[in-house]
Amino acid sequence: MHVLFIAISLLSASQVFAQEQSCGSQAMMTMTKADGAKLGLFISFAQISGSPPWTPEAGEPPLPLSKALQLATEWAKKEYKRFDGVQVRSINVTVCGCPAPKDRWYYTVHFAPIMDTIPLLVPGYFVAVLMDGTIIGPTTVK
Numbered sequence: 001m002h003v004l005f006i007a008i009s010l011l012s013a014s015q016v017f018a019q020e021q022s023c024g025s026q027a028m029m030t031m032t033k034a035d036g037a038k039l040g041l042f043i044s045f046a047q048i049s050g051s052p053p054w055t056p057e058a059g060e061p062p063l064p065l066s067k068a069l070q071l072a073t074e075w076a077k078k079e080y081k082r083f084d085g086v087q088v089r090s091i092n093v094t095v096c097g098c099p100a101p102k103d104r105w106y107y108t109v110h111f112a113p114i115m116d117t118i119p120l121l122v123p124g125y126f127v128a129v130l131m132d133g134t135i136i137g138p139t140t141v142k
Contacts, residue, residue: 023048023098029108030141033124039138041128043106048096051130053103056093061105061131065091068129072109075127075135083113086125106130 027040052062069088076086089110096104107129112119128136 023096026097027139027141028094028097028106028128031123031126031138034122037124038141039124039126040141041108041126041136042139043096043098043128043130043136045098047130047134047136048098048104048106049101051104051106051132051134053101054105054131055103061093063107063129063131063133065107067133068107069109071133071135072107072127072129075137076109076111076125079127079137080111080113080125083115083120084117085114086111087114087119088112089119089121104131106136 023043023045025042028043030038030040032038054061069091073086073088080086089112091110092108093105094108095102096106098104109127109129111125111127112121113125114120124138126138130136
């Protein structure tokens, strides 16, 4: 009986380790910029686990869309300083692709950088906002 308990405990620990590894090591999404650079969105197991649970059937998300847009836009203005500003192009609400937990969602906000009052419709300007307000910017993928 003790051997079975130890085997189950070891299996559970290895499953958690595998989930942690797949969360941070695999991009939730990737995108290629106009210059050919590839960007990925990496969310760690700790980050997604620390975010509050939510499902669309439960009602409004824990982080209101207006607050997520405010946080994302503040981040983008600091991150993309070489442009005159940014304009929100699209907003997605996506369930985390990690094996567990299955009830964690995040916003992805895509921007059009503005140059000389003209929004540039080019890919690669985005940020994730977790339901606890954590901002996760894109990372260059090699």
